[in-house]
Amino acid sequence: MHRGSCLCGAVTFEVAGELRGPDACHCSMCRKVSGHYWASTDMALADLRLNGADKLSWYRSSEKVERGFCSVCGSALFWKPVFKDSIAVAMGAFDAPTGTHLEKHIFVADKGDYYEIADGLPQRPR
Template sequence: MPEDGTLSGHCLCGAARFTARPKQMHMDVCHCGQCRRWSGGTWMTVECEPESLAVEDAGRIGVYASSDHAERGFCGTCGTTLYWRMKDGSLLTVSAQAFEAPERFAFASEIFIDRKPGNYAFANDTKKLTEAEVLAQFPEIAG
């Protein structure tokens, strides 16, 4: 890992290459309906310093405004989910699986646990937060 903590990653086809600096070396999972539909499962994510995201060829990235407060980035060629970020730039989460060597991230928490469907469960011992607990931490998205 570079001295500044920046890590590299890319999409499935390799067209969308990026670097970002994780805030911590752990992964969180979101079970909300939007993330499950967008990712095809759970959104396994690493919170990164918002200003650290650098895309090699920004023209390769598609951006979808999924709500009034957030947008989701994906490869415009293969469709790989890459990031979720607040439109105001205050929060950025990057797909853990898009980074090189994603196994380096410890599985720390699950959010929107009360929205998780009953047909799967993780065996890991994680911190679990409900929708109400998450929205209490981020009142700007609760509205």
């Protein structure tokens, strides 16, 4: 069982089983949401047990995607495709240990100019 929460603890969650290897998204929207780049793990929505949903706010950042935030402390927690039953959970919101390692970088064509990606992991332009 993997557990996590927002900064203030108003929103908590649990995920049973192994977590998929996370990716790091460097697109401009993810950078603005997270303050750097967004690292998350994808899963079926049914695999996420959420507590404090009344404190969760959703922002539709594009035609296809919503982003979930704690309405109390502002923690960015989730990235959810509108038309799919899946969700991405922010790696930083999990309590350690997660037992995972970053697997790849995505949207590197849009990455910030203030850092380099030098960890040797696969990099996808989109």
